[in-house]
Amino acid sequence: MSVLTLTGNYAVAWAVKRARVQVVAAYPITPQTTIVEKISQMVENGEMNAKLIRVESEHSALAATFGAAIGGARAFTATASHGLLYMHEVLWWTAGARVPVVMAVVTRAIGPPWNIWTDHSDIMDQRDTGWIISMAEDNQEAFDLTLQAFRITEDDDVNLPMIVGLDAFILSHTYAPVDVLEQEDVDKWLPPRKQLYVIDSENRYSMGNIAYPKDYMLMRYDIERAMERAKKIIEKVDREYGEYFGRSYGGLIECYKCSDAKYLVALMGAWAGDAKEAVDKLRENGYNVGIMRVRFIRPLAVEKILEYASGKKGVLVMDRSISFGSAGPLFIEISSVLSMNGKPPAMKGVLAGIGGVDVGYRDIMDIISKFVDEVEERGWFVKRQEWFFSHKR
Amino acid sequence: MFVEIRIHGRGGQGAVTAANLLVTAALFEGKYGQAFPFFGAERRGAPVLAFARISDKPIRIHSEIKEPDMVVVFDPSLFEIVDVLAGLKPGGKILVNSPEPIEVKGSYEVYYVDATRIALELKLVVAGWALINTPMLGAMAKVLGNISIDSVVKAIKTNWSGKLGEINAVAAERAFKSVRKIT
């Protein structure tokens, strides 16, 4: 144990150092900047042996990270919001090339109007790219998840890149105790990088040449197979991390007091902590509720969601972003899975905390108790959208 | 035990560092903590906010602090431009950097410490500004009553090595001893 008081961003930087990352390329953007600032300080003072590449945009940042990775280096980048959107094309490229890369995304709203606060629109916009996508609940998990990401992405059965998401400011700029582990212990747990192929002067391949439709489709199918295999690897890596370091989080989904609950709340990110507080308080008032904290939106834990929600009376989904013209993206995902159940539970999608609106445990208590009361009164229903604007005090 | 603290300062006075070091000191006491700035643009000299939570259990919540148990004011002139008492719980604590007792209306416990004089005596000055965050940190620990000065000194020395750490530690110790309750 080696506990320091760190912001979420510094926790990620420490994990990058502990993973012995060799190449970092990034472009500054609020609220991501302090991750790479800290890494560059660690490189400058000799704590970390890595090459930092300065680039002129996020598009180039991921392209350079990708280039380093296909050359065999353990590579990392980080971004947020508009930076992530500008990078979007290269995300497809990296996943399509089946090259392990780890990227931190400090989730932030998209303009206009300009807004630097937390919102999940940026990260949810990447769901179709072929990246594994995760969200941390607190600074410690941001550290642990970043370390786990290298093991997951570099597994022979996976070979896909991964995003580690953390909420703007409420994690990225908030100081909390973080156990950054000892270097020799991490070295024993995380072996040096391996990957399916390396392109260098001795191993000359062309990557991304034209593929005729049938070949192309087969490669797409293969990415999907890797995503499916990644589910098992994510569970395994989290379990082994727990055995080794004493902390694990339930793999794809963390189930908090949901086994005996009649109602579940599904959500992702830092406000899950406030939701746990709300659930504890509601249980004292006779509300039998639990939480499905979605740690990975890709791959989606279809089997676990079905298992956890089986026999429940209602499932409430809280989204911190909206897919305009439809519903909150997490609601779309969860409800599509629950509709596979012969007797789906009552469902409601609540849109809250968008653009950084503060949502505390009292607000979440109100949101949950209202849903439970409605189902108890009216019986089964599905409501795709309910906007929660105001918050207490 | 669960305490929520709001610090009022001016950009550049080190309010966020003070909150951060308070959490580190709490950590040395086997407690848990969380420190964060106001999430927006900040400028040197402009009024700023920093927040801290201290608890004997792990802290799960990440929402704003709207009803603090304690308010810390780094610069008494802020009373005139900011509502420093906003949301402060009845019976809550106020700690002010001031050379003399000040009058605050309402049912609060009010404390004062001359952090500026302590900083000037120890030549803790940068670009004409007295560095008051470490004396204010020492005073905060005393007023909270559950964080020892030893842990505060350890936190300061973790943050600044050598002579700088020594001087800041002395500043915190002096404030810890000289903070007074207004009765």
Place this chain on the structure above:
Amino acid sequence: MSDLIKIKDNILPLSVTSEAAMGKTGSWRTFKPVIDYSKCINCYLCWLYCPFSVISKSEEGVVIDYEYCKGCGVCANVCPVKAIAFVPER
């Protein structure tokens, strides 16, 4: 399908110079790179830059595989001593 590069059961978007979907691409050329070995300094820039990896190193120096060279001209362009002429086919 048999031409796809598979490693440990993963199908990868990689290719090497061989007859693949597009056949022998050398027939596409309208211009042909020709190396003047008396000028070549063996810097291997052409080898590094060739986007289709058809230039290889050998005892005698760099060699262009004309069966697959599409005649893009990058090699002629990057050669620092102008040892590669880019001449019309036929």
